[in-house]
Amino acid sequence: MVEQKKKVKPRDYAIEQIRWYIKENKLGPHAKLPGERDMCDMWNINRSTLRAAIKRLVEENILYSEIGSGTYVAPPKFRMNLQDAKSTTESMRGTGNFLWTEVVDSYFVEADECISDKLCIKKGEKVFCLIRIRRKNNTPFRIEKSYLNYSLCEGIENHNFTDESLFKILKSYGLILDSGNEDIGIVYAGKEEAEMLQIAEGDHIFGIHGIISDINGRVVEYFDILTRADQVQFSSILRI
Template sequence: MEDQGKSKSRNEAQEELEYYIKVNRLKAHDKLPSERELSELFQINRSTLRAAIQRMMDEGKIYKIAGSGNFVQEPKIIRNLNDLDSLTELVEGLGKKIHSSVIHASVIEANKQIMKKLRLPLGTKVFQLVRVRFIDQEPFLLETSFIEHHRFEGIEKFNFEKESLYKILEDVYGVNIVKGQEKLTLTYATEEEAELLKTSYESPLFFISGTADDKEDRPVEYFRSVVRPDKMKFSSILTKKSEEVHHG
């Protein structure tokens, strides 16, 4: 039995560990048995088990506390890139609480990049909103939005720590976001991003950028966001025809 266990692969070890978590109904932040106990339970060598644990850490399923052991990680938020539902609706639909902390909110002149994305003349005033988004008190996303100020005059007066940007656009200005385009890439945390998101300097982050449009195909928002990959993952539905990717 021991020889058979020693021949198990990392994938098999991970499957056993994930099954153990499921059948024992372990919840987020529950502690796992020690590596020695798991190795004996699964009849597998310690090095293979450690490799499986490390992969699950990389996937955001387990986390380690030095001197205490391994724990079950809070499940990631899964966001479909083709879904127009707001982030607030997505998170609250999972029974979690989301709130924002405004880092910066001001009216500035559009630079060339903002001008191009929002299709505005150079020098047009835009409202810039920088927020950290939290799920159950844990920061997971740093978001920067640019909105044409003349079109949405007075938008800077709203409290975006308590109010939804898209809800204000709809309820106050009568503008609905109906589609958008976005690009997802990988980046690494700057010192400021690491501090705001409570992660380490140069740790990997998702970088999302794009525009959100109204029903007249007019850009309403240009956004840039960095997201902790241990808190959120992305999915997309593939079709035979190419489609626009929507910003939720």
């Protein structure tokens, strides 16, 4: 146990105690911490101090809380490789995280100048738009908006995008996704995005947009993605 020093703030002391407890007991991702009363008794701290410490560790992605259930050890941030075209589902596999998909909306639009330019189709052509929220361990972390060249996947609107992988659905149409490009920047969460991602309006988030092509060089998808910065870590390989 970490000894409390005179000048250490109560919240900081509680934070160190929790970190020590996780390390000492070798708790892995999703391991549950003792109840609040037990932790307060173990470390002789009050409940408000403990809750402040837990809140800080949740913000640091060390812990996560489930209302009515308890507090758990958070898995590492979801790492995404900037140099592959894997789907979110494929990238999440084997990370120790649980992934849920919520379909917000799906509809048809006529390609405007921007969309037609991105998908390399004529203005006014039919485009299928799919909007999904991705949840990691029941925490919304990513809003994905996909514009699909409908001429390459007619009837795709009949699929269940909650349970089926978009990449696998496209593969069933003979569309083998192979390459693409994307741009990443920092943007501010608007009111609607903040509500969907369960963050504060104005928080910094990653804005990602780009295209994905199949092995024949046809642009299949134009995507516009908003990702919580506290939930995702991007990686890349440097070549000289």
